[in-house]
Amino acid sequence: MNSFYASVEIAYDPSLKGKPVAIAGNVEERKGIIVTCSYEARAKGVKATMPLWEARKLCPDLIVKKPNFDRYRSASMAMFTILREYTDKVEPVSIDEGYVDLSEFSGTKPLLIAKSIQNRLLEELLLPCSIGVAPNKFLAKMASDMKKPLGISILRKRDLPEKLWPLPANEMHGIGEKTAEKLRSIQINTIYDVAHADTIQLKNLLGINGARLKERANGIDDRKVDPDAIYDFKSIGNSSTLSKNTTNEAEIQEVLRKLAKSVSVRMKRKEVVASKFFVTIRYGNLKTITRSKKVENPINKEDDILFVASHLFFSHWDGEPIRLLGITGQDLVEKSEAVKQLDLFSFENDAKDEPLVELMNKLNGKYGSQVIKKGVKANKKESSTVGTSFNKDFLRE
Incomplete structure (x- = not known):
């Protein structure tokens, strides 16, 4: 999703469309930090993690909104519901991003589905997104970042020398600034350099992640789209x-x-x-x-x-x-x-519970493991919609 929080606020209040909008914590505080912002704000130099005072200096007409996470969760749930209308092979990875496996469709159908998804999200939810179409997760992620907002980019393995390898190493998914700094210390500056680096040298520098990064830079990624991964x-x-x-x-x-x-x-x-x-x-x-x-x-x-x-x-x-x-x-x-x-301090208390535990075990053995639990409240009824989070629980409260 493109500038997700800001886009949700604009969808909620259309009068904000076309204006520089930012979401920030501690709006009243001079030291508040920009969480995300619209592309109109980005055009003025505003960007995520920037102090609010600096953003307002760059863009005096910046409209700053407090985060409304209930609103963002609702929009995220609606977005993933639309994705699951095409296939059940949907893996959310954050509140505004996910993978969709369309390998069951042949020919140009995946491209038509990608366009359909993008149009529906924009028309039904008023939310823009960018989509990467590729043979695996890593390349799809890289492709999704190639054109924003409202882009659909295709990245095949044969496209790597032209589209991926010339990019700076820190633009590769999985390489942060600290890792990029380590790579620069051994003269690895581009994704091409990562793809052609010595594997042993990378392992010595970055551990097992070094070899994995080299595979990714060569377009190798065998991870499956796993709908159940959101529970991990x-x-x-x-x-x-x-x-x-x-x-x-x-x-x-x-x-x-x-x-x-x-x-x-x-x-x-x-x-x-x-x-x-x-x-x-x-x-x-x-x-x-x-x-x-x-x-x-x-x-x-x-x-x-x-x-x-x-x-x-x-x-x-x-x-x-x-x-x-x-x-x-x-x-x-x-x-x-x-x-x-059990230790010397807790054993006596635990021993007192043994008759109760024995009774519970008998009941559970006869009627099922969930018939009775000690000290566990009944769960509130939850939505059947599958959820994920900022740390993978963001759709559940």
């Missing part, structure tokens, strides 16, 4: 940029508490627990550190997460002003599968 998630986290840099411990603790609550709510919604937690600390000078701790028994309760996060933070904070804080739970397992490590 390896971590759940949240971060918060402070309105101003601070060394106030009470303010810092309050931010950590809110983050712990947010992570806890999302973990409970997924019915998972985590056995490893990370705390991200970004200082006023933008120096960023991440510290982690593995817990003996997997947790998802707010107080437990806050305890671990607070210990991590205050053990590693150097006293300098804080700009951003983040908490992430990793090594996730389903709560029903988590095995509690």
Whole structure:
């Protein structure tokens, strides 16, 4: 989708069409950051991650809107519903992006379907998109970025020397600025250089990802479009940029508490627990550190997460002003599968529950594993629509 958040706001309020529109957090704050913006704003030099004050300096008539995530989720659900009318082989990868496998269709049918999808999204939802048509996921992703807005680009393997290889390495999907900087240190500057680099040298520099990048640069990608991949998630986290840099411990603790609550709510919604937690600390000078701790028994309760996060933070904070804080739970397992490590302090309490557990096991054995659970609330009825997220839960609340 093209400038998705901004496009949704324009679709909701057509009076914004043709005007420079930006979505930003902390609209009232001078230090707010641009999340995305319309192409009219981009033409004035405004871009994502730019401070709001700088964007307004470049574009004095910039219209700034607060994010409305409920509105964006609804638009995303409508978009994926349209995609699934063509095939059930749809893999959402974010709120505004997905893969569609059209290999069941022959001849020019996939191109006609691509055009149909683009027209319907524009006519029915008033939302523009760009589509890449290619033999695999990587090339489709690269093609989708070649013409924006409202582009349809075809990228075949035989097109690589002309269309892909001349591009700078940092324009290749999977190569961020830090990776590009490492590649430049060994004179790899273009996608052609990546495609023809020494595999061992790439592995030494980037690990297993180095060999994978070389394959991608040569148009090799055997990943399938997997509709069930939206259920895969390896971590759940949240971060918060402070309105101003601070060394106030009470303010810092309050931010950590809110983050712990947010992570806890999302973990409970997924019915998972985590056995490893990370705390991200970004200082006023933008120096960023991440510290982690593995817990003996997997947790998802707010107080437990806050305890671990607070210990991590205050053990590693150097006293300098804080700009951003983040908490992430990793090594996730389903709560029903988590095995509690009994210790001297918990054994007595667990032993008291043994008669109850034995009864539950008998009932579940006779009537099914879900007939009765201890301490588990019944799930609220959810939409049957398949969802994904900012970290793959963005369509579910």
